[in-house]
Amino acid sequence: MDVPAELRYSTDHEWARHEGATVTIGITDYAQDALGDVVYVEVPTVGQQVSVGGALGEVESTKSVSEIYAPVSGTVVQVNEALADHPEVINASPYGDGWLCVIELAEPSGYDTLLDAAAYEALIAG
Amino acid sequence: MTEPVPASFATPLEALHLDLGAKLVPFGGWMMPIAYPDGTVAEHRACREEAVIFDVSHLGTVRLDGPSAFEVLQQAFTNDLAKIHPGRAQYTHLLDDAASVVDDIIVWWVGADRFDVMPNASNTAGVRNAIGGTDVTHERAILAIQGPQARLRLSSFAPEVTEVGRFDVVELLVDGVPVVVAGTGYTGEDGLEVAIPAEAAEGFFRQALGAGITPAGLGARDTLRLEAALPLHGHELGEGITPLQANLGWVVGWDKPAFAGRDALLAERAAGVRRRLTGFITDSRQPPREGAEIVVAGEVVGTLTSGNFSPMLGCGIALGFVDAGTALEVGDEATLLVRSRPLEARRAPLPFWPQKGR
Numbered sequence: 421m422d423v424p425a426e427l428r429y430s431t432d433h434e435w436a437r438h439e440g441a442t443v444t445i446g447i448t449d450y451a452q453d454a455l456g457d458v459v460y461v462e463v464p465t466v467g468q469q470v471s472v473g474g475a476l477g478e479v480e481s482t483k484s485v486s487e488i489y490a491p492v493s494g495t496v497v498q499v500n501e502a503l504a505d506h507p508e509v510i511n512a513s514p515y516g517d518g519w520l521c522v523i524e525l526a527e528p529s530g531y532d533t534l535l536d537a538a539a540y541e542a543l544i545a546g
Numbered sequence: 547m548t549e550p551v552p553a554s555f556a557t558p559l560e561a562l563h564l565d566l567g568a569k570l571v572p573f574g575g576w577m578m579p580i581a582y583p584d585g586t587v588a589e590h591r592a593c594r595e596e597a598v599i600f601d602v603s604h605l606g607t608v609r610l611d612g613p614s615a616f617e618v619l620q621q622a623f624t625n626d627l628a629k630i631h632p633g634r635a636q637y638t639h640l641l642d643d644a645a646s647v648v649d650d651i652i653v654w655w656v657g658a659d660r661f662d663v664m665p666n667a668s669n670t671a672g673v674r675n676a677i678g679g680t681d682v683t684h685e686r687a688i689l690a691i692q693g694p695q696a697r698l699r700l701s702s703f704a705p706e707v708t709e710v711g712r713f714d715v716v717e718l719l720v721d722g723v724p725v726v727v728a729g730t731g732y733t734g735e736d737g738l739e740v741a742i743p744a745e746a747a748e749g750f751f752r753q754a755l756g757a758g759i760t761p762a763g764l765g766a767r768d769t770l771r772l773e774a775a776l777p778l779h780g781h782e783l784g785e786g787i788t789p790l791q792a793n794l795g796w797v798v799g800w801d802k803p804a805f806a807g808r809d810a811l812l813a814e815r816a817a818g819v820r821r822r823l824t825g826f827i828t829d830s831r832q833p834p835r836e837g838a839e840i841v842v843a844g845e846v847v848g849t850l851t852s853g854n855f856s857p858m859l860g861c862g863i864a865l866g867f868v869d870a871g872t873a874l875e876v877g878d879e880a881t882l883l884v885r886s887r888p889l890e891a892r893r894a895p896l897p898f899w900p901q902k903g904r
Contacts, residue, residue: 456585460855480832
């Protein structure tokens, strides 16, 4: 499984990338592999306030549905509209074109409490 | 109800599946491939457009031999075996006294006094209780080669099998290996199912891959059968569900003097069914799911038994039972409460995807 070193991770298998005051969110390679072919994604709405662990959306495969939880608190400032017609990019590029949304952090320290790549690799290794 | 399964059986092809990168999941007491690395949607399309091969060794095979075999099956199952003859296959049901479908079964009439009865994996023991016979499930693998190009691609390494017609059953030799080939399947496409000795299965499967046939898992098998509106036991058939409710009255040999569940089924036919299996289609990619309530004109009129994304139609499709007397024509609107949230749908004609085959 691909676990990029520069990202942070939640125990619910979301990844987060810090860029200035915002954090881009997606689901991990491990999560997309466990789900199988993604056929539908429910993205959050721009302007939505989210807090850590709160519902951020849903991702559905041919075999199951999985809730996406917010790994940080803040305001949704951008969503990946392309997922509506091409949810399969989550399988093909979970850390790239398969991003879900961008959140403006409520507090800068929110990002630092997430798992680093080594800790997440240990988590998925069981 | 489903009994706990003590042990997981391994298909004779497990090592090959793992070699191909398949993900294995428990199904009916077996560890079976759900998908290979290309994924369920690609495998589904390959079956509709080209050819795929499924390992369906988890299906049971109960063998009945001898002069009494015909009569045993004729009295146990709903369909009329007298409509077919040796060398043909028949879809049939085993009912309980209340006419619930205990299992749906394909019978291969292999030779004059020999029948291979093929229940669903988890129902094999129950079917054997009803009919006796010998469970030969673990002696063979079953490979289903399905799709419009299935016969063409098989012709490059097993030309003998390609002449087996729809619902024909033929014993023959492939490279000196004795196999039984049936023109059956569960995808809505033309195709064949091959019962082959367990030790010869990997060689056949590898030759199929070499001939450009795509390996496909149970994930695609499920989305394919749903598009073809073929019932899955435990969903559209099972406890409390009769063949009539599932629109499968054609599976019943009404003129037969006796079969399990006949009295209850005749009573239901006379009184009228209380609910009927119905198809739904949505405008969204969101998969409708089993368990969702079906709402028409503000009233809950039924529950979905299966639902998913249709790779060919690009939208959600579902099957569910709707109470008799509900005013709901094809094209009429219904709301599906998927995890308590409304998903707009319309009643659809069945099947969602037309059956093909020669």
